[in-house]
Amino acid sequence: MSSIKVLIVTASDSASSGKSQDLSGPEIQRILQHHGYQDISTIVLPDDGAQIRQTVQDHSERGAIDWIITTGGTGFGVKDRTPEAISPLIERHASGIVHLLLSASMKHTPFAALSRPVAGTIKNTLVVTLPGSVKAVRENMEALLSNGVVAHAIDLIKGGSGKQVHAGLGTSHTAGPASSTPDHHHHHHHHDGHQAPKPRTLLSHDPSAPVPGRHRISPYPQISLEAALQLILTEIQPLGSLELPVTPTLAGHVLAEDVYAPRNVPSSRTTNVDGYALRSSDLPGIYNVLTWKTRAPAEDVPQGSVFRVNTGGPLPAGTNAVIMVEDTELVSTVKDANDKDLEESQVKTLVQVSAGENVRLPGSDVRTGDLVLQKNDIITSLGGEIGTLAFVGRKEVKVRRKPIVALLSTGNEILDLQSPNSLPNDGWGGIYDTNRPSLQATLEGMGYKVVDIGIVPDDVDSHVQAIAKGLQEADLLLTTGGTSMGSSDLIKPVIERRFAGTIHFGRVSMKPGKPTTFASIPVPDKQGERKYLFALPGNPASALVTFHIFVVPALRKLGGWPVERCQLPCVKVQIQNAMHLDPRVHFHRVVVKATPDGLKAYSTGGQRSSRVASLSGANALVQLPILQEGGPSQLQAGEWVDTVIIGEIQV
Template sequence: MLSVAVLTVSDTASGNHLLDKSGPTAADFLKGHGYRVLHTEVVPDDTQLIRQSVTAWANDRSHPVDLIVTTGGTGFGARDVTPEAVSPLIERHAPGLVHLILSSSLKHTLLASLSRPVAGTIGNTLVVTLPGSVKAVKENLEALSAAGILDHALDLIKGGTGTSIHNTMSSSSKHTQDVNRSDSQPRDHCCHHHHTHDHQVPKPRAVLSHDPSLPVTARHRESPYESVSLEHAISSILHQIHPLPSTLEKVSPALRGHVLAEDVIAPSNIPLTSTTNVDGYALRSTDPPSVYKVLTTNLAQPLPLGTVFRVNTGSPIPPGADAVIMVEDTVIKSTHKDEKGSDLEEAEVETLAQIPEGENIRSPGSDVKAGDLVFSKDTILDGLGGDVATLAFIGKKEVHVLRKPTVAILSTGNEIVDLHDGEKTSSESWGGIWDTNRPSLQTALESFGYRVVDLGIVRDNVRDHVSKIQEGLDSADLILTTGGTSMGPGDLLKPVIEHHFEGTIHFGRVKMKPGKPTTFATIPKKEAARGEHTPIFALPGNPASALVTFYLFVLPALRKLGGWKSDRCQLPHIRVEIQDTMRLDPRPEFHRVILRAGDDGTIKAHSTGGQRSSRVASLRGANGLVALPARAEQGPNEVLPGCFVDAVVIGEILG
């Protein structure tokens, strides 16, 4: 039985669910047509909340949803944001279904021309947005269900051949054939599929890149990829990437940045028995200030009268003792001596105070009790030492965590030379470029605790690109490349991804500076479960662009692969006071800065100077990226010192 989720988008109904009529109408209709309704929800006309619900249902692997239907928010009203919320999530748009929805509604009212429906797939889930009126919901669902269209679409999305539905539709074709055609004319298939019934699952999107086998004159002169917003790009990344499987790891410093895949429960009381939390002498709380003989060997019997037992911090308390006097509150009265008469250790001490019961003693289980929840599943283990110390403290030797991704890195370009290669270093006429990106990215990756596979430099030919990307697919969970993303004849990454690996380019340009040609793609895994893929980032070749886009896009992807929740994947944003004039660009810009804590408690942002994307010095010492807005028409050309703006923190803030 196919499963469905229904989302009502309405400010009014979100405050009182009894006012929701369209959602229950859709649910009842679908139940009546044999669907199992797994989820129903009502949210206000809020882009983020709509996306959260749709994304959660589409990505729920434990309870897969075949169809998501939304109602409301598809018009031209100021609060009608459903299309804007859903469209960026769609991987394969279904314009035919949109046309069917609109044409069926226009039969009833011309006002349907103001509706903005969206239809398409997210993974193996079909999403359809419908208007908010009960009448329109019924009309649209009836149109989608006619002749088994909806069932046919869902069958194909799930990888079926559609044969049984084709046969059913063929047997009832008299209901769907063109009424103007005579019975003597041959009857075309009602769905107009010009192929056999053995359907292949369609590719997620059209291949837009040029065919690298064609001559330069036949290739694109302008990028065929839509320039997307920063928010769209990040949303696409976090939607496409799913956490890696769990693994059992030893408790060690290598756990930094891992996400727990289990609840961690204390196996026993800590401490197991009564212990001291100071250096001193265990005694009875009834013992008055006096001179006592000092015992140092373990006692099986209760502490004898007239004696005290020497203990160090953390030592167990002997039987019969119920308090500990600190060393500072005692005086040595006599000592044991060696053969030469030198002092060895105290023989007797005088106590200077009477100690109350329980003083300086840690009771059994006073730190942690057996069965206590020490860490919850999904906790991110930090690198500050406290989390690993806590695991060691309770005696946890191994722990199940989500696996951290391994990253394969490579640089592209005939002009790039490895710093340690030794070639072309003596000629003054050499015009090559030292490879800056691999060393810088590897440094950043390893500082976050990720293992790196260095694939070296790839020359500008298809064979080498295919070979190195395949090596990355075989050895890593994410591939990170720099260069080869623009419009030159040697820029081969997008074509190789699409033409040789049947990959999907989710975005190939971003409206930002630096980093406009940043590319994010996924490549299907061979012999893996349906839907599994390897993410690949092709960053710009300019060093500043590469590092900026690494922090903005790649690091969140790595964290998502490692099991971090989506709302924790991005680096923190804070408000800062800029100390230098910063010019605005038509695109949103990330200006490299040094963040310092001011005496007045504010964070000051000092520019690192010229921001040309090839100027590596703009990153020297930079620990933040000031997010400058795009220059608006008739707006200011610059932001002046003293203004407060948002900044991304990429390193430790200086004092």
Template sequence: MVSAAVLTVSDTAFANHSLDNSGPTAADFLNGRGYQVLHTEIVPDDTQLIRQAIVAWVNDSPRPIDLIVTTGGTGFGTRDVTPEAVSPLIERHAPGLVHLILSSSLKHTPLASLSRPVVGTIGTTLVVTLPGSTKAVKENLEALSSDGVLDHALDLIKGGTGSGVHDPSSRQVWDTSRGDPQSNIHHCHHHRHHTHEHQAPKQRAVLSQDPLLPGEPINRPIVTARHRSSPYEIVSLEHAIASILHQVRPLPHTLEKVSPTLRGHVLAEDVFASSDVPFTSTTNVDGYALRSIDPPGVYKVLTTNLTKPLPQGAVFRVNTGGPVPPGADAVIMVEDTVVKSTHKDEKGGDLEEAEIETLVQIPRGENIRFPGSDVKAGDLVFSKHTILDGLGGDIGTMAFIGKKEVHVTRKPVVAILSTGNEIVDLHGAQKTSSDSWGGVWDTNRPSLQAALEGLGYRVVDLGIVHDNVQDHVAKIQEGLDTADLILTTGGTSMGPGDLLKPVIEHNLQGTIHFGRVKMKPGKPTAFATIPKMKDPQGGHTPIFALPGNPASALVTFYLFVLPALRRLGGWKPDSCQLPRIRVRVQDKMRLDPRPEFHRVVLRIGDDGTIEAHSTGGQRSSRVPSFTGANGLVALPAKTEEGPQEILPGSFASAVVIGEIRG
């Protein structure tokens, strides 16, 4: 049986699913033809979301999808972007099927000439884009199904001969687990193994070029095979962050001992007090426990533990936090007493107080913490999802209530690596003499490791990877085996040795969710997920391919990687990004056609306003622009009608990446 999926593309239907008529029309038609519609979904008219839905069905569906039908967004409206979304995914276009759709529609209305359908294959999946009109959907599907055209196409895509479709008396039913028509399994199996005429294409929807020529034995990139323009749509910063938070899921829970290492963990349970705190009456000052009815006067000082009520004419000496004896209901401070007599040693020296005089009368309860006055048994002390900070109070409170172990979301382990033949390890092989080029010091690994460990994350250092496919695959695989997130730098642009995106897609069956971002610095940033082959739950490991320029790497780390790490660690999506504050700019900042993040030092001004001082030249390779930087001023994109620069004294928004000092 043919498996199918239907995607409705419509802003209106996405806002109100009950308004979707074209999607159900397509699903009913396909089910009526004997196909099995396994998935239906509605997305807005958004290029990236359309692609993500299709790629997810092609790559991640538990059962292979033979046919994907989209409805809507194929016209000339300003929001009609389905052709632009689907075309880059298509590996083999089917212009004949497009002609069949258009010619059939033109028989009904000349307005069909305004439709822009796209038909073709992604791996072994046929994708057909149809208009949003229910009438057009039905007419187009009837045209594709006439004379067995659609069945014949699906048969050929799966590697069959299509002979059963040519013979009307013999209709084949597909077994998608094998890719063979059940009515002729033996014949098709023999055919696929003894001829290359209908060899099935790859089962991945990829955009990057294959880094190696067919049969290339030495795992090196082929310069002539690279793209001359990026196949990845450039997405907005907001879209990129939304994609990250949508794809990344919190790690499993773990039981941890209460200790300083809990810093930054997120609670996976509500924490209740198991007993009253304090358990018994205690004092919060140094002094003497007494009865509140005792007037000022001279009293005998007792120091040994009392099990019976405090006798008349006596007080009990206590220290801060110590228990108050039975019968006492107040504590007088040392400052409100004087010594009247002392116990002496053999030589007549003072040993300790024998009697004191109280100078004031103390009201009941003064300076006493009664049982449960701080926390009562059963009180909710921490709510689930609380982020345990590193300022001491949260861990101290856990100890205060006697909590020894607690369930938390596991913090992610991060694997980092740098790429490029030109990169030299700072503590490894030395550069050559200054009069010849010997490479550049690897700045990214040390800076990113410092940032990660400063935030409390454990780091696995994978070192430097040279520009060949084999090394890339081996190192990334090591990261998949040892870490929860992989962080790479370099190899994301258009050079022949920029292999990260091709390796992720071609060699590791990963999905790149975005490959370029409209921002400065950091345009070639890529975010992908790679399947965990050994995970029975079918999980994925996120991987970030950051630009190689050091300033770009750090900017994109704080904007993209840190939110992903927080989400992995159980932070709620709306709290994963770093905070933004209003600042007063102190230096002129030129605007760029892309939104830019200008490195600054944030200080508290004399009037209490947060001032943003530029760190100087903002070239993406200039690491000193991050020296002392604790903020990133978010500059808007330059427009023809708008200002060309931000002047001193202007206010702007800034991302806070470090402590703000006076």
């Protein structure tokens, strides 16, 4: 089975023209490689039925490819023509595989019913069509590769008896060409009984093996920044909703319902100025002054009198207009026993006002049943949304739950600043934990609750206990350190080997932050539910940069923010210092100031990933383009560059 040859065909106009990056094709390739497939080739085609049909037909008839996987064009979109292109070529339809694909995706979303997969053989080649989304591709590939379905099918198509596959599957559950993980014996029928969950990746080194056995080259493919962000926003789904009282603590939540006004605002006629309520027929002259203390507002104001009102107050009966204080003069006052003024007695009106002047009618601001806030609106800390809820009298509102974050640092050399534990007296004094306090300050400043798990030493049991605590108490785990190639870097092995987690990416083509890791871990006893983990690099600047680039979008997606609002804002700024380019996307820490000539960015100095001072005062990250062969080695001062804003812009 190790000789299985696979061709991945991506159908996408934008990817074939270079306008967007193909994410699904590389994801299929990654999954296949993880299952031991080695002979894999890829093609990206436009959404052209004739070109897709010809490509699949040519490769099938040559007999050089055992399995063709297409991705994209299987839905009901105008350009989705892959099923129409492939179906006429199929000689033997595999309806069971089609059912397997649909049922796998239907477990996750009813919209999978809109997919139109095709599966079957052309000559001696198995052809399977998959959707274009990374999430759907991952679900479908897991179904195809589990229990050796595809490997068994290809063996039979090639003329085998299936015995080799059966024998191999006697010791392998996730049957790829080179799988050797011990498991139960394979049969065509299902077995009852519980089985421990299996991770979808198992690339990490075995921490129980001797140090010389560790990886010296990372087994995790280095993916692009765009692909990493796409994976995060695809994998993570919002948390559930709950009803909360309308208080300032709502800031940062996302509405989970449309909000309608339960009553008119104002509920009765009110004044929008300070002045005196009267009749529009009252001519300029001298009038007695009535107040709340001297007359009930439900009683008509008599002729020859006016009623003093303040802005927002209701109009008393018998009045239909308000004259402003500025259009009156004081005539006389009520005095006390010592001849001191206590209250207005009479005023002189200087003008005549028309009916309705300076009066707000019932419902003039909001009418009963008006939509005042919409589902998925973000309740900001600026006060407008909370003010609106209070304005219409909503005491409680349904919102998306905000994620709780468990925070921990790893490393035997790390000391807690407030309660340092002594290290062995070997001449090494250790280093203070910078990441936990800085990340906690950032998280709490954004309004997130933080569970501080502390510093975790470099041993497997301590890692297991810390991660288990984080899974129990939080929605997202945030770790720093232990993500590189050291023998004591245990985050990835523990996630995969002790929690059956999936490493969605373990390296990103960026600087700083290359070893950033994003993983999901199944929640015990909760079918299909997962929690998420980010393992950030241990260097302080790397940790904070990757937090803003990756973790903030993840937290926002968990909290129900619209996808287009999940990433921090990115704007063009004019750099004031020359900046060197790198083969990876480089985030240069800067201070952005607003000037009459636009936004200007000033470098914070040396950009070494361990130099946390480069983030002190920084309010933005200049996203430098990738160094191109034959291109300039740096950007010059005065050039305009995309910049991620992480703090308040200075003036």
